[in-house]
Amino acid sequence: MTPVEPPPEALPPLIRSLCDPNRYPHPVDRVKIIETHVSYVLLAGDFAYKIKKAVSLGFLDFSRLHRRHFFCEEELRLNARFAPQIYLDVVPICGTPDSPRWGGGAPIEYAVRMRRFSQGSVALALAANREIGGEEGEALASMMAAMHAAAPAAGKAAPFGLPDVVGEQARGNLDALQRLLDGGTAMALLGELSAWTEVMLKRFAPQFVERHAKGAVRECHGDLHLGNICWLDGGPVAFDCLEFDPSLRWIDVMSEVAFLLMDLLDHGLNAAAWRCLDHYLEITGDYDGLPVLRFYLVYRALVRAKVAAIRASQEGGGSDEHRAVLSYLRLAGDLIRDQHRALFLMHGLSGSGKSTVSQQLVDTLGFLRLRSDVERKRMHGLAPGARGDDATRAKMYSATVNESVYGRLCERGVALAVAGWPVVVDAAFLKRDERDRFRAAATRHGLKFRIVSCTAPMDVLRDRVERRALQGRDPSDATVEVLERQRGVVEPLAVEEITCSVAADSARPESYLGPLRTLLGDSPFRG
Numbered sequence: 001m002t003p004v005e006p007p008p009e010a011l012p013p014l015i016r017s018l019c020d021p022n023r024y025p026h027p028v029d030r031v032k033i034i035e036t037h038v039s040y041v042l043l044a045g046d047f048a049y050k051i052k053k054a055v056s057l058g059f060l061d062f063s064r065l066h067r068r069h070f071f072c073e074e075e076l077r078l079n080a081r082f083a084p085q086i087y088l089d090v091v092p093i094c095g096t097p098d099s100p101r102w103g104g105g106a107p108i109e110y111a112v113r114m115r116r117f118s119q120g121s122v123a124l125a126l127a128a129n130r131e132i133g134g135e136e137g138e139a140l141a142s143m144m145a146a147m148h149a150a151a152p153a154a155g156k157a158a159p160f161g162l163p164d165v166v167g168e169q170a171r172g173n174l175d176a177l178q179r180l181l182d183g184g185t186a187m188a189l190l191g192e193l194s195a196w197t198e199v200m201l202k203r204f205a206p207q208f209v210e211r212h213a214k215g216a217v218r219e220c221h222g223d224l225h226l227g228n229i230c231w232l233d234g235g236p237v238a239f240d241c242l243e244f245d246p247s248l249r250w251i252d253v254m255s256e257v258a259f260l261l262m263d264l265l266d267h268g269l270n271a272a273a274w275r276c277l278d279h280y281l282e283i284t285g286d287y288d289g290l291p292v293l294r295f296y297l298v299y300r301a302l303v304r305a306k307v308a309a310i311r312a313s314q315e316g317g318g319s320d321e322h323r324a325v326l327s328y329l330r331l332a333g334d335l336i337r338d339q340h341r342a343l344f345l346m347h348g349l350s351g352s353g354k355s356t357v358s359q360q361l362v363d364t365l366g367f368l369r370l371r372s373d374v375e376r377k378r379m380h381g382l383a384p385g386a387r388g389d390d391a392t393r394a395k396m397y398s399a400t401v402n403e404s405v406y407g408r409l410c411e412r413g414v415a416l417a418v419a420g421w422p423v424v425v426d427a428a429f430l431k432r433d434e435r436d437r438f439r440a441a442a443t444r445h446g447l448k449f450r451i452v453s454c455t456a457p458m459d460v461l462r463d464r465v466e467r468r469a470l471q472g473r474d475p476s477d478a479t480v481e482v483l484e485r486q487r488g489v490v491e492p493l494a495v496e497e498i499t500c501s502v503a504a505d506s507a508r509p510e511s512y513l514g515p516l517r518t519l520l521g522d523s524p525f526r527g
Contacts, residue, residue: 006035013097014109015040015051025102038062042111049091049111050075060244065109072110074243082147082221082238088113114239123229123236127267132226134363136236137275140229140260143236144276145283148253153215160250161217163205169247170197173302180309181325189329193302196336200295207292211252216289220256222249225263254289258296266301266331270525271363278362278369285378287412290368291419294335301332334524339420342367342520343413343447345438347429347493348454349486350478351464353506357454358426360509365422365517366526370413372427373475376405384475393477406434414441422520424452430490435497448519451501452512453493 008016011033021028021044028045035041038060042049052071056063062071072090079087091113094105119125123140126132154160174194181187211217221228222242229236242249257280264273281287305328312321344361346354361367374384380396382388388396395401406427413423429435435451442449456464465483468474493501504512520526 005033011040014093014100015042017098017100018042018044018049018093023100023102043116046116047088048114048116050114051093051109051111062244065107069107069110071243072112075112075241078241078243078249079239081150082241085232086114086117086237086239088115117230117232121230121232123226123231126231127226127264127269130269132264132267132269132272134271134275134359137264137269137272138279139236140272141276141279141283143229143238144224144253144257144260145280147221147238148218148256148284151218151220151253154212154217154219154250156213158217158250160247161208161212161252161255163201163208165247166208167201170201170299170302173299173306176306177302177309180306180313186326186329189326189333193298193329193332193336197295197298200298204292204295208252211254211289211292214288216252216254216286217250218253219249220251220253222251222256224256224260226260226267252289252292252296253284253286254293255296255299257289258293259300261293262297262300262304262331262335265335265525266304266328270366273525274362274366281368282371282374282384287370287416290416290421294339294420297335298332301328301335304328305332338523338525340422340520340523340526341417341420341445341447342422342449343417343438343442344422344424344450344452344516345429345435346424346426346454347435347451347501349428349430349461349490350476350483351461351468352454352456353464353504354426354428354452354454355474355476356506357452357504357509357512358424360506360513361424361452361516364509364513364526365520366523367422367424368416370409370423370425371475372405372409372425373477375408376401377475379405379408385473387477397477406437410438410441413438414445414447417442417447418445422526428486430486432491432494432497435493439497439500449500450516450519451493451497452504452516453501454504454506456506458487 008019015033017023019031019033021031024044026045026047032043033040034043038053038055038057040051040053042051052062052068054063054068062068076087076090091111092103092107093100093109093111094103094107095101097108100108123132159165174190174197177190181190221238223240224238228240229238257277261273261277264276305325308321308324308328312325344367346358348354358369362369376396377384377386380388380392409425409427413425417423425438439449461483462480465478465480468476469479502512502515
């Protein structure tokens with residue numbers, strides 16, 4: 001629930017006493033209190049102290065002191081994985097509620113002590129100010145990928161992420177909404193979403209089992225939305241992970257990705273959302289998770305709808321909460337209908353602007369991007385920005401490997417497009433047989449198909465390739481020598497290819513975005 005600052009008279013004696021700046025062992029001018037449904041956070045000087053309420057809510061039980069102590073320690077342990085610079089220790093509060101002190105006797109309460117940060121640095125505040133764009137989306141993806149790579153995978157005997165658990169959570173959420181809603185448009189939407197969820201639970205049951213077996217179910221953050229991420233030292237840091245229910249924390253990594261993407265989309269930050277997804281997939285290579293991603297996007301939107309419905313049903317709930325319920329249900333409805341079966345190819349010499357244009361397709365039209373440079377390196381165990389030694393590079397660019405790379409790109413690109421995710425394949429596609437393979441596959445599967453062709457004068461191409469090689473940040477290994485060889489082997493588009501191509505000037509995005517947007521069709525998330 002949204003944190004609020006309660007009036008002093010509504011506070012219990014201990015919290016009211018801790019509003020006194022003189023009760024702290026460090027300089028404090030003023031104590032600010034933030035209240036949620038399960039805790040109080042005391043902002044005091046350079047530190048924040050989080051005290052759990054003595055409540056039992058069914059899904060959590062903090063009713064007894066030893067349980068609050070245990071979950072304080074869990075909160076510290078789990079959050080130290082992601083934000084060790086924020087989470088410091090668990091401190092005992094002794095004395096009496098009217099005269100508390102930090103340590104020095106039998107504890108009457110415990111607090112998680114954290115280093116305080118500006119509330120203006122929280123991603124939710126940045127989103128409200130439209131300060132989260134493509135670069136921030138990439139940073140969020142890098143943060144998530146690192147978190148998931150370090151997180152332990154669920155053991156074979158653990159039920160987390162398997163069909164029964166996923167189904168129980170999804171149906172429990174829908175049942176709660178059924179009880180909380182009172183008819184009208186919201187109930188009609190809920191009926192559609194409930195039916196869709198049942199179909200998807202059956203369809204994806206084998207994928208849930210397979211992803212569990214492959215280690216995709218991990219001990220994640222569990223509550224990764226914009227309100228639980230802050231920007232520190234130039235990068236995003238996740239905090240306040242879910243400590244009280246392992247089944248909500250041990251989840252498919254795509255469920256976690258979905259929560260953050262859904263929140264970005266809900267805030268209208270589409271470019272940041274798609275850039276985040278594109279970069280996460282580029283780092284992790286977890287394209288196999290995309291079939292279940294849409295299911296988890298809808299599930300996360302429905303979780304938010306349930307929380308809003310609970311607020312609306314409580315004393316003080318008003319029109320804002322009711323609007324939020326309907327907004328999340330509509331978002332979930334848009335997500336199940338937002339399917340675009342399209343396969344686009346980039347085409348052009350090195351330095352012609354293919355990566356710039358394909359990035360625009362990601363940011364503006366919500367495409368998934370498959371990059372030959374990245375997948376080629378992934379096949380050889382290299383990170384996207386790695387170069388490898390001379391022997392490795394010679395092997396990577398052999399005719400045999402080139403065939404394998406294009407084969408993988410075609411198979412994966414078609415599978416994703418058939419599943420309703422528009423795909424752009426960022427490769428040179430200099431040979432007609434390479435392009436024909438993709439065009440034939442798109443025709444067989446009824447996919448919208450376009451060749452997005454980039455050109456530039458030769459002196460511009462040389463300059464771009466030289467600058468890119470000097471910067472050393474791009475996955476491409478192309479040099480001016482490679483560019484010269486490409487000129488000798490490039491096969492221009494045939495007449496029948498030109499009819500399904502779009503000329504793209506990377507310096508003028510609307511020259512190609514307009515026609516491609518029209519081809520893709522209407523969407524609340526794509527341009």
